[in-house]
Every structure is written in C-alpha cells, then in structure tokens.
Amino acid sequence: MRSLLFKIGMTICTGAILLALLTGCAATASSTAAATTPTQTTAAATSAATQSVPAAPPAGAPADGPGGAPGNAPGGAPGGGAASVDTGTGAYTLADGEALNGGTYTSTNADENALRAEGDVTASLNDVTVEKSAGVASSSDASSFYGLNAAILALDTATLNITGGTVTASAEGANGVFAxxxxxxxxxxxxxxxxxGNAGGIEVSGGATLTATNLTVNSTVKAAIRSDRGGGTLTVDGGTYTTSGSSGAPAIYSTANITANNATLTANDSEAVVVEGFNSVTLNDCTVTGNMSGTYGQASGENIHNVMLYQSMSGDAETGTSSFTxxxxxxxxxxxxMFYVTNTNSVITLSGVDLTLADGAYLLRVSGNDGSRGWGTAGSNGGNATFDLSGQTLSGDIFVDAISTLDMKISNSSAFTGAINPDGTQASSLSVTLDSTSTWTLTADSYVSAFNGSMDNVVTNGHTLYVNGSAIN
Structure with missing residues (x-):
C-alpha cells in the first residue's frame, strides 16, 4: 500500500513540475514577443521624432487655420498652431558639387519639389527650366513654413546658386524658390x-538666407517677396516684383529682415508692403506702388492702406518693434x-522719398482694430509709432486714436504739410519734435500732447496748434 501511495505521489509531483516548466516557457515566450514590439515602436518613434520638430507659437497665440480665420496674415501663411517639420520629397535632389546646365526639371506629385538641395551640399543651376505644374501640398502651414511642395527648395545647410532660367509654379502650395x-x-x-494658391515668389523661413539679383517675379495669390515662421535674411538688388489678383498679395510680406535696392515693387490689388512683428523692411531707391482693393476675408472693420506694420498674434512673428525704412x-x-500701424510698436523712417497719396486718405494712421482677425483685443490693440522724417518733404494728414501713440520727429531740412488729429481726438500720447532746419505747415487745426521746437518753424495758415488742449500760436 505504501508503495502504491509513493508511486501516486511521485506521479503527481512529476506532473506538477512539468506543468510549471511548461507555464514558465510559455511566459518566457510571451514576454519575449511582447518585448519585441516596443523595441520596434521605439525605433520608429525615434525616426519620426528626428524628422518631426514642433514649431509652437508663443503662448496665447490662436491656433488658426486657412481660409481667413482670425489671426491669419495678409500675404503670409495661415498661422497659429504647432506644425511638424515636413519638407516632403524632391523629384530631383542635387548632389554636392553638382551643376545642372540647361534642361527641364518637373514635378507633378503632391508634396514634392521639382528641384531640391539638402544636407551639407553646394550646387548650381544654370539656365534651367523648372516646372511645378501639379501636386497639391498636404499642409498649407508646411508649404509656407518649410517649403513643402515648392518648385525649388534648399534646406539644412545647403548652398544653391541659380543663374538665369525660369521657374513656373502653378500647383496649390507651390512657392517659387524657397530657402x-x-x-x-x-x-x-x-x-x-x-x-x-497659398504660394508666392521667393521666400525665406527658419533663419535661411536668400539674395536675389535682377529677377522678374510675378505672383497672383501671395507676396512676390515673402518670409514666414522663423524669418531669415532676404536681400533684393534690382529686378521687378509684381503681384495681382488678390488683396492678400503685397509686393513684400516680411516676418524677416528684408532689404530691397533699386527694385520695382508693384501690388496691383493689395497693399505694397507688410511688416509683421519684430521684423523689418528696408528700401533704397525703389519704385513702390500699392492698390489695396479690399479687406482680408469678410471683416468689414479692417483698414485700407498701402504699408502696414502690425502684429497678427498668429505665432509667425516674434512680438517686438516693426521697422520700415x-x-x-x-x-x-x-x-x-499710406501707412497703417496697429497692435504693434513700430518705427517708420523716411528720407528723400517721393510720396503720392490716394485721394481722401491719411498719410499715417495709428489705431486699434476691431480684433475680428485676432490682431489683439479690441480696445487695447492700438499702435505705438515713431515717425522719423529726415531730409524729407511730404504732405498729408495724420490720425492717432485714443489707445495709440505717436512720436513724430521732423529734422534735417524736412518739410511737413498737413494736420494731426484735426477732429480734436486726444491720442494716448502724441508728440512732435521739429528742429530748427525744418518746417511744419498746418492745413487745419491740430491736436498734440507735446510739441518740441519753435513756433517760428510752424506755418499756421490761420489754423491753431493745440498742445494738451491749449492753443500755443
């Protein structure tokens, strides 16, 4: 009996041991399989992270989309939300030291550049024909911020030299030449x-550099010379830059440092120049014409103007002083x-410029806006402007509303003819400094909060200059 019980016990123990071993093996196999998947996922995520860098706007910036939503920038890209860096692909990617001479290079695929220079390469194009005739950009932000779907794109640390030739881009989101x-x-x-659509002529973003000499650029939807998030440096010497067909297509739209010398800049249906945020436009001996035919989107409270300095709050431009020289x-x-300043600090400097104003318009308007596009909050989104005239002759009235400021400096044999706030509006602050070599000729009663200079240099023409409500002439 004991022998029988012993055999039964041994059988049970053996079974238990075998069961435990089988369970352990299964658990080990399951654990090994489970560990494999996270390893693959992590590798994929690492690869994605390498090529996907968030570009978040400043805190408080509205996450707007395309189609005239509040915050969108005229002549710029839809702004606001964070966007992953997506530059797409290239139909032809240039190798280091490569030079293309003549020939035609095309792209008709979505998110694809016709020609592309990337990495640490130096390449050149000579008398090349480039055509981006089809292929829609999958992201309007990426096409504006990173050059997705552009006809020609240079990125990373590439240097691309282009001489002669033509670039034609007719696809949605296909900018012409993009650095x-x-x-x-x-x-x-x-x-x-x-x-x-959503495309302009030449563009910089993300800190890139572009120099353009004697180009002919025609753009029908966005700016002929433009920049976007991250800005950069863009310098133009000579050439003709023309836009038509859109009230959002200025000749220049700047979220960068843009300089143009001896160029002809014409916006047939839009304002001529826009500077957003802590950025600048400098023009030397240029011929500039704007003809803003309407406002952006459906907002009826917007101002019609020729040169605008503003902050859209979209996140595309750092907040700071906008500059037009x-x-x-x-x-x-x-x-x-002629000039409109809203929701930003600004400096406008003129010297020896021949100005022609539209009938019934202000020379300078510094004021808030209705906030319908996200350009600050109505009632607290006025402008703060410095208007510096040196060796400048000009005429026209100036208006500064109650939530805005103006510091006007008239010097170096300048001559200003016009009235300031002739309706009696009291600006938040409005000072005029007139040096002994310059003159101010009144065309109506004018109201300022401070006047620095001699009344001997003010030609009143029977009108009165009021300082803090008191007549001083």
Missing part, C-alpha cells in the same frame, strides 16, 4: 511665375492710407 533653415540661395537673372525712390498709394 529654409540654415540654407543659402543666391539667385540672379531668373524669371519666376507663381499662380498656385525707405531712402530715395517713390512710394505710391492708389487706394487707402
């Missing part, structure tokens, strides 16, 4: 025609106020 990130493009004697040349407004 992104740490890249540099030198382009000369090239013709660029851009007609696709013009020396020599001509500046023509066919419709709207």
């Amino acid at each position: 992104y990130d740490g890249s540099t493009i030198h382009i000369q004697d090239t013709t660029i025609n851009v007609s696709g 013009m020396t020599g040349g001509t500046l023509v407004s066919k419709n709207g106020d």
Whole structure:
C-alpha cells in the first residue's frame, strides 16, 4: 500500500513540475514577443521624432487655420498652431558639387519639389527650366513654413546658386524658390511665375538666407517677396516684383529682415508692403506702388492702406518693434492710407522719398482694430509709432486714436504739410519734435500732447496748434 501511495505521489509531483516548466516557457515566450514590439515602436518613434520638430507659437497665440480665420496674415501663411517639420520629397535632389546646365526639371506629385538641395551640399543651376505644374501640398502651414511642395527648395545647410532660367509654379502650395533653415540661395537673372494658391515668389523661413539679383517675379495669390515662421535674411538688388489678383498679395510680406535696392515693387490689388512683428523692411531707391482693393476675408472693420506694420498674434512673428525704412525712390498709394500701424510698436523712417497719396486718405494712421482677425483685443490693440522724417518733404494728414501713440520727429531740412488729429481726438500720447532746419505747415487745426521746437518753424495758415488742449500760436 505504501508503495502504491509513493508511486501516486511521485506521479503527481512529476506532473506538477512539468506543468510549471511548461507555464514558465510559455511566459518566457510571451514576454519575449511582447518585448519585441516596443523595441520596434521605439525605433520608429525615434525616426519620426528626428524628422518631426514642433514649431509652437508663443503662448496665447490662436491656433488658426486657412481660409481667413482670425489671426491669419495678409500675404503670409495661415498661422497659429504647432506644425511638424515636413519638407516632403524632391523629384530631383542635387548632389554636392553638382551643376545642372540647361534642361527641364518637373514635378507633378503632391508634396514634392521639382528641384531640391539638402544636407551639407553646394550646387548650381544654370539656365534651367523648372516646372511645378501639379501636386497639391498636404499642409498649407508646411508649404509656407518649410517649403513643402515648392518648385525649388534648399534646406539644412545647403548652398544653391541659380543663374538665369525660369521657374513656373502653378500647383496649390507651390512657392517659387524657397530657402529654409540654415540654407543659402543666391539667385540672379531668373524669371519666376507663381499662380498656385497659398504660394508666392521667393521666400525665406527658419533663419535661411536668400539674395536675389535682377529677377522678374510675378505672383497672383501671395507676396512676390515673402518670409514666414522663423524669418531669415532676404536681400533684393534690382529686378521687378509684381503681384495681382488678390488683396492678400503685397509686393513684400516680411516676418524677416528684408532689404530691397533699386527694385520695382508693384501690388496691383493689395497693399505694397507688410511688416509683421519684430521684423523689418528696408528700401533704397525703389519704385513702390500699392492698390489695396479690399479687406482680408469678410471683416468689414479692417483698414485700407498701402504699408502696414502690425502684429497678427498668429505665432509667425516674434512680438517686438516693426521697422520700415525707405531712402530715395517713390512710394505710391492708389487706394487707402499710406501707412497703417496697429497692435504693434513700430518705427517708420523716411528720407528723400517721393510720396503720392490716394485721394481722401491719411498719410499715417495709428489705431486699434476691431480684433475680428485676432490682431489683439479690441480696445487695447492700438499702435505705438515713431515717425522719423529726415531730409524729407511730404504732405498729408495724420490720425492717432485714443489707445495709440505717436512720436513724430521732423529734422534735417524736412518739410511737413498737413494736420494731426484735426477732429480734436486726444491720442494716448502724441508728440512732435521739429528742429530748427525744418518746417511744419498746418492745413487745419491740430491736436498734440507735446510739441518740441519753435513756433517760428510752424506755418499756421490761420489754423491753431493745440498742445494738451491749449492753443500755443
């Protein structure tokens, strides 16, 4: 009996041991399989993270989309939300040291550049024909911020030299020639025609550099010379830059440092120049014409103007002082106020410029806006402007509303003819400094909060200058 019980016990123990071993093996196999999947996922995530860098806007910036939503920038891209870096692909990618001479290079695929220079390469294009005729950008933000779907794109630390040839871009989101990130493009004697939606002529973003010499650029939807998130440096010498067909297509839209010398800049249906946020436009001996035919989107409270300095709050431009400087040349407004400042600090400097104002418009308007586009909050989104005239002759009235400020400086044999706040509006602050070599000729009663200078240099023409409500002449 004992022998039988012993055998039964041994059988049970053996079974238990075998069961435990089988369970352990199964658990080990399951654990090994489970560990494999996270390893693959992690590798994929690492690869994705390498190519997907969030570009978040400043805190409080509205996450707006395309189609005229509040915060969108005229002539710029839809702004606001964070966007992953997506530059797409290239139909032809240039190798280091490569030079293309003549020939035609095309792209008809979505999110694809016709020609592309990336990485640490230096390449050149000579008398090349580039056509981006089809293929829609999957992201309007990426096409504006990173060059997705552009006809020609340089990125990373690439240097691309372009001489002659033509670039035609008619696809949605297909900018003409685009420099992104740490890249540099030198382009000369090239013709660029851009007609696709959300696309302009030549562009920098992400800190890139582009120099353009004697180009002919035509754009129908966005700016001929433009920049977007991250800005950069763009310098133009000579050439003709023309936009038509859209009230959101200025000749220049700046979220960067843009300089143009001896260029002809014409916006047939839009304002001529826009500077957003802590950025600048400098013009030397240029011929500039704007004809803003309407406002952006459906907002009826917007101002018609020729040069605008503002902050959209979209996140595309750092908040700070906007700067417009013009020396020599001509500046023509066919419709709207010559200068408009809203929701930003700004400095406007003029020297020896020949200005032509539109009928019934202000020379300068500094005021808040209705906030319908996200340009600050109505009632607290006025402008703060410094208007510096040196060796400048100009005429026209100035208006500064109750939530805005103006510091006007008239010096170096300048002559200003016009009235300031002739309706008696009291600006938040409004000072005029007139040096002994310059004159101010009144065309109506004017109201300022401070006047620095001699009344001997003010020609009143029977009108009265009021300082803090008191007549001083």
